[in-house]
Amino acid sequence: MATSALDQQRAHAAAGHGEQTGLWSWLTTVDHKRIGILYGATAFAFFLLGGIEALLLRIQLGTPDNTFLAPDTFNQLFTMHGTTMIFLAIMPLSAMFFNFMIPLQIGARDVAFPRLNAFSYWVFLAGGLLLNSSFLFGLAPDQGWYGYANLTSRQYSPGMNVDFWLLGLQILGIASLAAAVNFFVTILNMRAPGMKLMRMPMFVWMSFITQVLLLLAFPVITVALILLMFDRFFGTNFFVPSGGGDPLLWQHLFWVFGHPEVYILVLPAFGIISEVLPVFSRKPLFGYAAMVFSGVFIAFLGFGVWSHHMFTTGMGPIADTFFALTTMLIAVPTGVKVFNWLGTVWGGSIQYRTPMYFALGFIAMFVIGGLSGVMHSSPPADLQQNDSYFIVAHFHYVLFGGSIFGLTAGAYYWWPKMSGRMLNETLGKVHFWLMLIGFNLTFFPMHILGLNGMPRRVYTYPAGLGFETLNQLETVGAFILALSFLVFLINIFRTARGPHNAPADPWNGATLEWAIPSPPQEWNFAEVPVVHGRDALWEAKRERGGPLPEPPRVSGKGIHLPNPSYWPLVSGIGVLTTVGGVLAFPHFGPWVSMAGAAILFLGVFGWAFEPAG
Amino acid sequence: MLLRTASIRRVRRLAPLFCAIALVLAGCSPDHYAQTALRPISDFGRIGDDIQTTTLKWAIVVFVLVEGALLYAIFRFRGKPTDPEPSQVHGNTTIEIVWTVIPALILAAIAVPTVRGIFQTNITPAADALEVQVIGHQWWWEFRYPTLNLTTANELHIPVGQTVSLKMGTVDVVHSFWPPRFAGKRDLFPNRETRLWFKAEEAGEYPGQCAEFCGIQHARMAFRVRAQSPEEFQAWAAHMQSLRANPAAAVAAPKDSVQTVSAGATVQAQAAGPDDPQYAAGEKLFQAKGCVACHSLNAFDAPKGMIGPNLANVGDRSYIGAGTLKNTDENLARWIENPQLIKQGVLMPNLGVTPEDAKALVAYLRAHQ
Numbered sequence: 001m002a003t004s005a006l007d008q009q010r011a012h013a014a015a016g017h018g019e020q021t022g023l024w025s026w027l028t029t030v031d032h033k034r035i036g037i038l039y040g041a042t043a044f045a046f047f048l049l050g051g052i053e054a055l056l057l058r059i060q061l062g063t064p065d066n067t068f069l070a071p072d073t074f075n076q077l078f079t080m081h082g083t084t085m086i087f088l089a090i091m092p093l094s095a096m097f098f099n100f101m102i103p104l105q106i107g108a109r110d111v112a113f114p115r116l117n118a119f120s121y122w123v124f125l126a127g128g129l130l131l132n133s134s135f136l137f138g139l140a141p142d143q144g145w146y147g148y149a150n151l152t153s154r155q156y157s158p159g160m161n162v163d164f165w166l167l168g169l170q171i172l173g174i175a176s177l178a179a180a181v182n183f184f185v186t187i188l189n190m191r192a193p194g195m196k197l198m199r200m201p202m203f204v205w206m207s208f209i210t211q212v213l214l215l216l217a218f219p220v221i222t223v224a225l226i227l228l229m230f231d232r233f234f235g236t237n238f239f240v241p242s243g244g245g246d247p248l249l250w251q252h253l254f255w256v257f258g259h260p261e262v263y264i265l266v267l268p269a270f271g272i273i274s275e276v277l278p279v280f281s282r283k284p285l286f287g288y289a290a291m292v293f294s295g296v297f298i299a300f301l302g303f304g305v306w307s308h309h310m311f312t313t314g315m316g317p318i319a320d321t322f323f324a325l326t327t328m329l330i331a332v333p334t335g336v337k338v339f340n341w342l343g344t345v346w347g348g349s350i351q352y353r354t355p356m357y358f359a360l361g362f363i364a365m366f367v368i369g370g371l372s373g374v375m376h377s378s379p380p381a382d383l384q385q386n387d388s389y390f391i392v393a394h395f396h397y398v399l400f401g402g403s404i405f406g407l408t409a410g411a412y413y414w415w416p417k418m419s420g421r422m423l424n425e426t427l428g429k430v431h432f433w434l435m436l437i438g439f440n441l442t443f444f445p446m447h448i449l450g451l452n453g454m455p456r457r458v459y460t461y462p463a464g465l466g467f468e469t470l471n472q473l474e475t476v477g478a479f480i481l482a483l484s485f486l487v488f489l490i491n492i493f494r495t496a497r498g499p500h501n502a503p504a505d506p507w508n509g510a511t512l513e514w515a516i517p518s519p520p521q522e523w524n525f526a527e528v529p530v531v532h533g534r535d536a537l538w539e540a541k542r543e544r545g546g547p548l549p550e551p552p553r554v555s556g557k558g559i560h561l562p563n564p565s566y567w568p569l570v571s572g573i574g575v576l577t578t579v580g581g582v583l584a585f586p587h588f589g590p591w592v593s594m595a596g597a598a599i600l601f602l603g604v605f606g607w608a609f610e611p612a613g
Numbered sequence: 614m615l616l617r618t619a620s621i622r623r624v625r626r627l628a629p630l631f632c633a634i635a636l637v638l639a640g641c642s643p644d645h646y647a648q649t650a651l652r653p654i655s656d657f658g659r660i661g662d663d664i665q666t667t668t669l670k671w672a673i674v675v676f677v678l679v680e681g682a683l684l685y686a687i688f689r690f691r692g693k694p695t696d697p698e699p700s701q702v703h704g705n706t707t708i709e710i711v712w713t714v715i716p717a718l719i720l721a722a723i724a725v726p727t728v729r730g731i732f733q734t735n736i737t738p739a740a741d742a743l744e745v746q747v748i749g750h751q752w753w754w755e756f757r758y759p760t761l762n763l764t765t766a767n768e769l770h771i772p773v774g775q776t777v778s779l780k781m782g783t784v785d786v787v788h789s790f791w792p793p794r795f796a797g798k799r800d801l802f803p804n805r806e807t808r809l810w811f812k813a814e815e816a817g818e819y820p821g822q823c824a825e826f827c828g829i830q831h832a833r834m835a836f837r838v839r840a841q842s843p844e845e846f847q848a849w850a851a852h853m854q855s856l857r858a859n860p861a862a863a864v865a866a867p868k869d870s871v872q873t874v875s876a877g878a879t880v881q882a883q884a885a886g887p888d889d890p891q892y893a894a895g896e897k898l899f900q901a902k903g904c905v906a907c908h909s910l911n912a913f914d915a916p917k918g919m920i921g922p923n924l925a926n927v928g929d930r931s932y933i934g935a936g937t938l939k940n941t942d943e944n945l946a947r948w949i950e951n952p953q954l955i956k957q958g959v960l961m962p963n964l965g966v967t968p969e970d971a972k973a974l975v976a977y978l979r980a981h982q
Contacts, residue, residue: 071829071957144826150803151786151828156751241803247787248802282692287704312789312798312824314807317735321728328720328727335716336709342682343708349692349699360687367679371672378668378723380661380730383797384650387789387824448641453648453793455824458832462936465820466646 107192269406441477835936895977
């Protein structure tokens with residue numbers, strides 16, 4: 001194996017201070033960077049799983065009246081595809097960057113609550129495993145990721161499918177809330193001296209707003225899921241019409257959570273793009289303050305638009321008008337963001353490296369998703385668009401064209417920092433072009449199909465309605481899209497065998513993470529930096545009149561770091577067992593839950609009385 | 614000159630892309646789609662369509678400007694690592710105000726017709742409207758005409774030129790009624806009446822389907838709208854009113870002159886009469902196999918709360934199984950023999966009907982037109 005000077009230096013530093021390796025070190029780690037890698041690896045595995053589910057769906061829909069998948073299998077797969085991509089792929093992929101990058105970008109040595117951070121990861125993993133374990137029993141959730149009542153009632157969904165879904169989501173909610181508290185506090189309290197709020201990198205700003213959204217939105221879905229759990233297990237009637245309940249209540253609760261959730265999924269990508277575009281344009285972000293406040297405004301308005309998912313329920317003219325206008329209003333700050341990104345690129349000296357390809361692709365694709373969003377802000381038009389493939393096209397342009405393009409830009413951008421290795425540029429660009437072409441072939445025709453009468457969530461469609469050709473094209477596109485991620489995997493595995501060849505600052509970065517070795521040492525900053533303005537590293541380089549010398553790997557003697565701990569893992573197992581026991585209610589389930597509660601108590605007890613180090 | 618050939622080469626390189634776009638555009642024409650929402654033939658449908666067209670125009674303008682600016686920047690500001698640092702612009706208040714205000718104005722241009730459209734679509738239809746109750750079932754549609762005391766299933770007959778006022782509900786889970794040529798969707802809730810209205814402008818048979826996921830056979834919960842001239846509708850209603858428990862006053866089925874939209878949808882075979890032995894055998898089987906427990910054969914004064922669709926005019930329908938199969942004798946027989954094979958999870962169980970029995974039942978049902 002080839003070794004570079006960086007490799008030798010790294011080996012030398014590791015030998016000096018006994019860097020932890022091995023399985024046990026990963027199970028007990030409280031290092032935000034390792035937890036970030038755990039989040040990323042797990043979420044990427046779920047992303048591939050969700051992608052395979054999508055390919056199966058696309059094969060089924062490639063031809064009319066197809067019998068490739070049975071109806072119930074199709075319904076399980078589309079439910080799990082949506083649930084997986086939202087809760088197990090995009091959110092935790094963002095969490096990977098929160099974990100790895102927020103402390104580095106704000107000049108901190110770790111997050112505010114390192115053990116809580118580990119706990120978040122283990123609980124997230126538990127939720128993902130519980131949800132997907134349903135496949136082993138052939139009982140995967142089959143009611144859609146939005147789980148509309150009263151289809152989810154025991155009467156109409158007697159199987160355990162819905163139980164897996166609601167308990168899995170409940171566990172994932174615990175993970176998200178714990179992480180949100182952690183990053184909220186980290187960003188507010190752990191910034192390096194001189195890093196005022198209005199000097200924070202834009203990724204940190206957008207992440208901060210995301211944590212606020214998580215803190216306010218997730219309690220709503222938690223409550224809704226508890227009500228549903230009571231309906232299904234204990235015979236209450238919150239959403240059961242025969243008992244006086246109202247299915248419409250579920251829709252309101254779900255979308256009060258669900259719409260902010262959309263911004264939870266896309267704001268981190270906004271942040272990543274706002275890091276990548278300036279660096280590769282060699283020009284600061286255009287309109288920093290406007291970018292901050294438009295993000296805040298989007299988040300605020302995000303809580304006032306939920307019923308635009310419900311125009312077809314017939315809410316009456318006053319409610320329709322209110323939600324139509326707030327929805328249109330949200331396009332203004334979103335437009336400001338797009339224009340500011342253009343303003344950032346404009347007049348720059350654009351360096352065409354792979355992260356920049358994906359960032360520019362993000363703008364091009366996200367604009368399409370934004371514009372179709374404006375199209376269904378108008379209720380009379382939305383009555384036709386809602387629940388048709390037009391909506392499927394819209395939110396894939398936002399969540400794939402937006403979130404996934406943005407996260408992929410972030411992956412290529414920060415890969416050298418996280419792994420210490422440069423990804424291959426040619427493969428990266430092949431990945432980009434295949435993804436752009438595959439993405440548009442898959443999702444653009446859905447606009448046309450939706451407006452021409454193809455509804456969502458159908459396991460098949462009859463021949464003769466005209467849907468055949470474009471569906472076939474979409475299926476071809478989906479495989480090209482899958483191929484693009486195969487290229488990405490090849491790129492990752494090829495470079496993983498290569499030397500540690502990434503310098504500290506491969507892109508001429510503007511922010512603090514590029515001031516320290518790649519990958520960073522456990523303590524991040526040997527010396528806590530002092531910040532004098534925005535784009536702190538650019539400032540430092542300008543002052544010096546050229547690039548900074550490669551930072552040496554140093555001994556971390558005397559730097560206080562939290563001790564590894566297995567209590568977060570124990571507590572996570574406790575949460576999984578407690579909630580998982582509900583599945584077996586009323587048989588042996590309560591006993592499992594009680595055992596789980598005991599484990600959780602033990603975990604928290606051990607955690608609380610663990611010596612700090 | 615050099616620049617020119619370079620740009621031509623660049624265009625050539627994009628040729629496959631243009632081909633792909635042309636292919637997609639070829640599939641664009643709404644006339645290609647029987648269930649399109651882009652060819653409204655009702656007053657209600659037109660309101661939404663007009664707004665959608667307005668919004669789409671603005672969307673295309675913004676799309677071209679933004680993507681154009683992006684492409685321009687991508688080619689114009691290509692830099693090399695050795696290039697000098699570009700001018701470090703941090704923002705420009707004037708420009709930022711301009712690009713905040715202009716989108717707001719465009720949105721106002723969309724908001725005004727939107728609010729007007731919201732109030733137009735929410736009016737209560739006039740008293741002379743034909744009221745129809747739409748009742749959602751897993752996975753079929755019940756249509757009741759209270760003023761005519763008629764009930765039918767999966768095919769909604771309406772008169773052209775008269776507003777129909779739909780009052781909707783469901784006996785089980787949430788559904789959504791979507792007749793794209795006439796109107797957008799409206800959801801159906803248990804214990805909650807929702808409404809929709811429209812005035813059909815063209816006679817014909819048009820497909821529609823459920824648009825809210827409602828369980829395993831959501832995909833197979835389609836319906837047809839048969840818009841008829843007022844005279845034809847009257848004749849149909851009079852005929853249907855004669856289909857009652859005591860069929861003494863049977864009125865001859867009207868000749869159906871309706872042109873079907875999707876080719877080959879109307880496929881009625883020659884029906885057997887009550888004197889036919891097959892018919893008599895079928896009539897017996899309809900009782901013996903318990904079909905009557907779920908299906909009524911009375912269109913007039915039909916019982917409420919039946920589990921299966923009303924079959925009073927099943928012989929006349931274009932499709933069976935709520936849009937699952939074309940209504941041919943072979944398909945109807947297949948359906949009766951093994952509904953679970955054709956529509957897995959449908960509430961109709963396999964009743965152990967032999968092919969022989971099925972033939973008799975088909976003859977019997979075919980006569981119900």
